[in-house]
Amino acid sequence: MRKILILLFLFFIGLSVYSAEADDSVDEYIKKKFNAEGSSLPKLPSTSPKSIESQNFLDNPKPTINAPVSQKPQTKQNVTNLPSVPQKVNVRTTKLARGKKLHVKFKSNVSSSTQKGTTVSFTTQEPVYTKQITIPAGTKIYGSVVNSHNPQIFGNGGLVAIKADYIEYNGKTAYFEGNIVELNHKKILFNNIKGSNGYTAGVKKVMRPAQTFYNKSLKVTKKLWKSPGCILTPVTYLPGAVFLAGDAVVAPFIAVFHKGNRAYVKAGTTATVKLTSPAYIEY
Secondary structure (H helix, E strand, C coil), rough: HHHHHHHHHHHEEEEEEHHHHHHHHHHHHHHHHHHHCCCCCCCCCCCHHHHHHHHHHHHCCCCCCCCCCCCCCCCCCCCCCCCCCCCCCCCCCCEEECEEEEEECCCCEECCCCCCCEEEEECCCCEEEEECCEEEEEECEEEEEEEECCCCCCCCCCEEEEEEEEEEEEEEEEEEEEEEEEHHHHHCCEEEEECCCCCCHHHHHHHHHHHHHHHHHHHHHHHHHHHHHHHHHHHHHHHHHHHHHHHCCCCCCHHHHHHCCEEEEEECEEEEEEEEECCEEEE
């Protein structure tokens, strides 16, 4: 066994010596070859592997992704030219409820000839009481003409419709809507102030000549009736009676073409205004 181990040891030593000689022979061969051709061994690159990697990276750069640029939040600029607003606004109001009636007096003349849109003025006749304030008598109220027309045929009278628009108190204006429901203590329907109807007056006007002729004939007939000429009474009475009867038949048709009377409201006329919307009055 010992002999075997010694032989193996000698064998490995000889193998290592042979490999060293072989390397030297190859080295000598390469040197002779390159020296014979008049050339030298190529120089190894002086760059390190890291520099080579960096050069390849520069030669073939990878596509870069543009990262979003963070934008700075815009700051609000202070505006200095704005008007100053008070910190507290003290507005106190009192309410005139819908349906409230105000007794007023006209301060201007109005008629059916007044154009639509004309301003009309009133003043209160008595104080108006609320929970907060008392509106004194003489407070001004303004309105406007919303409709008007002159007398028309078929006996229709003229018309003027007026509504209240606002009230002025303590230098401030309170808007509302109101209709006139009474004029000189007489009821007004649908806010229309109308002139008297002229149809009946037209019938009377058409029959007036016949009525006059009939009265004259009747007077003559009465005189003849008490005298020997009573025999002539039919001649004096019948024409007047026939004329009156005929006129009574045609008068209703002729009166259709007669017009009514004008609607006219004088300054100083009393009226009642009823609110159709609430009014909020500042004080």
